[in-house]
Amino acid sequence: MRLHRLDITAFGPFGTTQSVDFDALSAAGLFLLHGPTGAGKTSVLDAVCYALYGSVPGARQGGQGTTLRSDHAAPATRTSVTLELTVAGRRLEVTRQPPWERPKKRGAGTTVDKAQTWLRERDAATGAWKDLSRSHQEIGEEVTQLLGMSREQFCQVVLLPQGDFARFLRADAEARGKLLGRLFDTHRFAEVEKRLADRRRAAEARVREGDDELLADAHRMQQAAGGAMELPELSPGEPGLADAVLTAAAVARSTAREQLTAAHCRLTTAESVRAGAGRALDEARERHRLQRRFAEARERAERLRERSGAHEEDQARMHRARKAETVAPALGLRDSADAEHRSAAAAEERARALLPASLADAGPDGLAAAARRAAEELGGLESARRAERRLAELLDERAGLDRQERADEEVREDAEAWLADWETTRTALQDRIATAQQAATRAGELAARRDTARHRLEAARARDRLTRDAEAAAEQAGAAREQALAARQHWLDLKEQRLSGIAAELAAGLADGAPCAVCGATEHPAPARRVAGHVDRETEERALADHQHAEDRRAEADRRLAAVREELAAVGAGAGDAPAEQLARELDEAEREYARAREAASALHAAQEQLRAAEREHELRTAAQRDAAVRAAARVGHRERLDLERDSLEQELAQARRDAPSVAARARQLEREAAQLTDAADAARTAEEAARRLKDADARLADAAFRAGFDTPRAAAEALLDDDAHRQLQRRLDAWHDEEVAVRAVLAEPGTAAAAQQPAADLPAAQQAAEAADRAVREAASARDAAARRCAELDRLSARAAASVRRLGPLREEYGRVARMAALTAGTSAENERRMRLESYVLAARLEQVAAAATVRLRRMSSGRYTLVHSDDRAGRGRSGLGLHVVDAWTGRERDTATLSGGETFFASLALALGLADVVTDEAGGVRLDTLFIDEGFGSLDDQTLDEVLDVLDSLRERDRSVGIVSHVPDLRRRIHAQLEVEKDRSGSRLRQRGT
Numbered sequence: 004m005r006l007h008r009l010d011i012t013a014f015g016p017f018g019t020t021q022s023v024d025f026d027a028l029s030a031a032g033l034f035l036l037h038g039p040t041g042a043g044k045t046s047v048l049d050a051v052c053y054a055l056y057g058s059v060p061g062a063r064q065g066g067q068g069t070t071l072r073s074d075h076a077a078p079a080t081r082t083s084v085t086l087e088l089t090v091a092g093r094r095l096e097v098t099r100q101p102p103w104e105r106p107k108k109r110g111a112g113t114t115v116d117k118a119q120t121w122l123r124e125r126d127a128a129t130g131a132w133k134d135l136s137r138s139h140q141e142i143g144e145e146v147t148q149l150l151g152m153s154r155e156q157f158c159q160v161v162l163l164p165q166g167d168f169a170r171f172l173r174a175d176a177e178a179r180g181k182l183l184g185r186l187f188d189t190h191r192f193a194e195v196e197k198r199l200a201d202r203r204r205a206a207e208a209r210v211r212e213g214d215d216e217l218l219a220d221a222h223r224m225q226q227a228a229g230g231a232m233e234l235p236e237l238s239p240g241e242p243g244l245a246d247a248v249l250t251a252a253a254v255a256r257s258t259a260r261e262q263l264t265a266a267h268c269r270l271t272t273a274e275s276v277r278a279g280a281g282r283a284l285d286e287a288r289e290r291h292r293l294q295r296r297f298a299e300a301r302e303r304a305e306r307l308r309e310r311s312g313a314h315e316e317d318q319a320r321m322h323r324a325r326k327a328e329t330v331a332p333a334l335g336l337r338d339s340a341d342a343e344h345r346s347a348a349a350a351e352e353r354a355r356a357l358l359p360a361s362l363a364d365a366g367p368d369g370l371a372a373a374a375r376r377a378a379e380e381l382g383g384l385e386s387a388r389r390a391e392r393r394l395a396e397l398l399d400e401r402a403g404l405d406r407q408e409r410a411d412e413e414v415r416e417d418a419e420a421w422l423a424d425w426e427t428t429r430t431a432l433q434d435r436i437a438t439a440q441q442a443a444t445r446a447g448e449l450a451a452r453r454d455t456a457r458h459r460l461e462a463a464r465a466r467d468r469l470t471r472d473a474e475a476a477a478e479q480a481g482a483a484r485e486q487a488l489a490a491r492q493h494w495l496d497l498k499e500q501r502l503s504g505i506a507a508e509l510a511a512g513l514a515d516g517a518p519c520a521v522c523g524a525t526e527h528p529a530p531a532r533r534v535a536g537h538v539d540r541e542t543e544e545r546a547l548a549d550h551q552h553a554e555d556r557r558a559e560a561d562r563r564l565a566a567v568r569e570e571l572a573a574v575g576a577g578a579g580d581a582p583a584e585q586l587a588r589e590l591d592e593a594e595r596e597y598a599r600a601r602e603a604a605s606a607l608h609a610a611q612e613q614l615r616a617a618e619r620e621h622e623l624r625t626a627a628q629r630d631a632a633v634r635a636a637a638r639v640g641h642r643e644r645l646d647l648e649r650d651s652l653e654q655e656l657a658q659a660r661r662d663a664p665s666v667a668a669r670a671r672q673l674e675r676e677a678a679q680l681t682d683a684a685d686a687a688r689t690a691e692e693a694a695r696r697l698k699d700a701d702a703r704l705a706d707a708a709f710r711a712g713f714d715t716p717r718a719a720a721e722a723l724l725d726d727d728a729h730r731q732l733q734r735r736l737d738a739w740h741d742e743e744v745a746v747r748a749v750l751a752e753p754g755t756a757a758a759a760q761q762p763a764a765d766l767p768a769a770q771q772a773a774e775a776a777d778r779a780v781r782e783a784a785s786a787r788d789a790a791a792r793r794c795a796e797l798d799r800l801s802a803r804a805a806a807s808v809r810r811l812g813p814l815r816e817e818y819g820r821v822a823r824m825a826a827l828t829a830g831t832s833a834e835n836e837r838r839m840r841l842e843s844y845v846l847a848a849r850l851e852q853v854a855a856a857a858t859v860r861l862r863r864m865s866s867g868r869y870t871l872v873h874s875d876d877r878a879g880r881g882r883s884g885l886g887l888h889v890v891d892a893w894t895g896r897e898r899d900t901a902t903l904s905g906g907e908t909f910f911a912s913l914a915l916a917l918g919l920a921d922v923v924t925d926e927a928g929g930v931r932l933d934t935l936f937i938d939e940g941f942g943s944l945d946d947q948t949l950d951e952v953l954d955v956l957d958s959l960r961e962r963d964r965s966v967g968i969v970s971h972v973p974d975l976r977r978r979i980h981a982q983l984e985v986e987k988d989r990s991g992s993r994l995r996q997r998g999t
Contacts, residue, residue, distance in 0.1 A: 018075025
């Protein structure tokens with residue numbers, strides 16, 4: 004992986020866009036990243052990590068999203084990081100923009116734009132960029148797959164944090180294991196340990212579960228055997244448990260079968276005794292039933308004799324009720340007439356109570372005449388009602404005139420107040436218009452000045468760029484001339500060498516008898532022979548071609564240089580000698596002045612609109628004041644006419660209302676009087692008619708009672724029965740008859756009479772004997788069933804226990820194998836002498852590789868004194884495998900890494916970091932890392948050690964690597980020429996490249 008370019012905008016301390024040309028920095032192999040504390044050196048590395056993985060490294064990875072944004076950035080500038088790199092032979096460009104809270108384009112407030120990510124790749128053939136993806140997830144997976152490293156591995160391998168490795172150097176085995184586990188992704192071995200432990204627990208649980216089920220079946224067999232079975236005193240998992248349970252079960256089954264045979268014999272005897280007792284009980288029950296039936300019939304006959312008097316009275320009453328039923332219709336008519344008469348008399352009394360005292364004793368005709376007089380007076384009130392409605396309209400119209408007068412007065416006062424300030428308002432608006440027009444004129448002048456400044460700045464920047472291009476073109480032309488001269492000299496040297504050895508070349512073409520091309524002789528006794536380093540025609544021609552190509556390149560370089568210088572001369576005429584920074588400041592000042600003038604001129608339209616609106620308002624106010632005065636003059640005559648008409652109507656209404664408050668109230672009084680008089684007349688007529696009907700009903704009732712044989716109508720009414728009383732009396736008569744017939748039938752039965760002549764049956768004794776025999780059968784059957792169930796249950800449980808024993812055999816064998824393997828990988832087995840877990844074993848191998856790779860550089864940094872070695876000794880009672888010691892060649896002993904001094908700890912941790920980077924790179928699939936960064940720590944080294952450390956870092960260039968050193972050490976600025984400096988001020992930090 005090689006970094007080419009990094010563009011940062013509004014990120015961290017960088018408020019504006021900053022660019023880093025890694026190609027220029029990497030050309031020197033070593034480059035220095037320095038700057039004051041807090042300037043943003045670490046933010047450059049954060050930007051690289053954020054571009055690749057979408058998050059920053061270390062403790063700063065919580066600062067995502069909008070917190071990555073620079074506090075120095077302009078509100079309209081969006082945070083963005085773009086990284087161009089080559090990885091796996093592909094030239095890629097990654098752009099990431101975190102979520103951004105920006106000002107709304109319309110209205111006030113802010114809105115949040117979502118995070119965006121772009122991935123592009125450059126076509127090697129055409130050089131054009133093509134889009135690959137805009138998905139955060141796809142880009143993250145693509146980058147991780149190409150690099151072969153997670154973010155944590157990248158931060159440890161490419162961004163070498165010395166503080167972390169110093170702690171790693173002194174850490175215990177557990178801390179080293181956590182870091183190595185993240186870098187080498189050994190969680191799969193931990194998963195193997197966990198999987199084996201889970202399988203061991205699962206197998207142990209299955210075995211214990213099987214033993215628990217076996218013991219549970221044994222307890223069930225003990226319960227089924229009635230406690231006669233003895234259980235083995237063994238726990239789940241102990242050997243011999245299965246055999247002991249099966250032996251006890253066989254003994255219990257044999258005993259249960261013997262008990263079942265004895266229970267069968269007892270049940271047969273008890274059933275025979277119960278059959279005899281049952282027959283005796285049936286005979287006693289039948290005789291007892293017949294004797295009781297005869298006695299009950301005698302008692303029922305005696306009760307009928309005692310109730311014979313009441314029965315005769317019921318028969319007489321039923322006879323009288325049947326005669327009274329012929330008088331019932333006349334009684335109904337008389338009751339209906341009486342109820343109607345009372346209702347009519349009450350209605351008449353209520354109606355007369357509402358009448359005046361003068362009409363309380365008037366007859367129906369007098370009441371009807373009074374009602375007609377009230378109706379006639381009510382009809383004469385229609386004219387008065389119209390007059391009353393007109394008076395209400397007059398009052399409403401007069402109130403409307405008063406409201407209109409108040410409204411006109413308010414309009415007049417408001418217009419006078421507004422018009423009083425008219426001249427002041429108009430003058431202020433005219434002044435604003437004049438000021439805005441002046442600002443517009445100045446804005447036009449400033450626009451021309453701004454355009455001139457912009458053209459000069461563009462020309463100055465082009466001048467500076469072309470100056471650099473001219474210098475580069477001059478260097479290339481000089482180099483091309485030197486190469487052309489060298490190629491020409493090489494060709495002439497080869498040509499001279501060929502001419503010196505041309506005889507050997509001509510001799511190669513001689514043949515016996517053929518004349519020599521030089522002397523014409525046909526004999527060739529001593530032809531010249533080629534010597535070592537002989538130059539032939541082909542070599543000379545290649546040198547000539549190289550010379551011609553070099554001349555072409557020189558000519559092309561001269562043409563480019565001339566073209567650049569010509570363009571530079573043309574651009575320089577427009578830019579002058581002013582620096583681009585000064586022109587940029589002048590352009591910014593012109594932009595600010597133009598913006599202020601434009602802002603002042605923008606108020607012109609608004610001021611003109613306000614003046615036109617004020618003039619329209621002046622016209623409206625003046626017209627409103629004039630209209631209000633005209634309406635006030637017209638209202639005076641109208642009010643006088645309304646007052647005259649009101650007086651006339653009030654006199655007319657006083658005569659029609661009499662003592663009522665209004666005509667409508669007087670009309671309601673008359674309506675109420677007419678209705679009351681009409682109701683009273685109707686009620687009086689209805690009462691007279693009801694009295695006549697009541698008298699006729701009394702006469703018809705007396706005649707009907709006499710014909711039915713009753714002395715008075717009252718006697719007939721008392722003899723009459725209602726439906727419920729008639730039904731009850733009939734039921735009593737029917738019940739007496741049915742009981743008498745039933746008693747006679749029972750007393751006439753021969754069997755019942757014969758049983759009554761026999762001795763009384765002893766039913767309790769027979770029942771006790773039958774119950775005792777039945778109880779004995781139930782007990783014997785229960786004992787037989789219990790014995791049968793005991794045998795069946797013991798057989799079932801024994802079979803299940805045997806099946807459990809067969810099933811548990813393979814499970815016990817599997818549990819033994821899995822438990823042994825789990826203990827071995829977990830480091831708890833006695834066979835694992837060093838108590839080393841499987842993951843620790845793998846990490847120990849990786850740590851051994853890291854120590855070997857680190858030692859190669861540590862020896863050079865320490866002048867051959869120190870060597871890092873891996874140790875798998877146990878630390879106290881802990882587990883072993885991740886120990887790290889340093890061997891001191893001066894003493895020949897191993898030392899704890901904690902005994903190293905500050906400088907020794909630095910270069911030891913640096914060597915460890917570089918060694919770990921190599922091992923992790925190989926582990927990640929051999930991804931080539933051409934760009935590395937090394938964090939602070941060089942200040943703890945003396946001059947000699949610093950030279951050795953820099954020599955080691957410089958040797959990394961042998962693998963075509965570039966190494967960036969992040970440091971404050973001033974001596975490094977003199978030793979390393981390629982530098983990336985971070986400058987800070989109140990407006991934000993800036994990046995400056997030097998020596999590239």
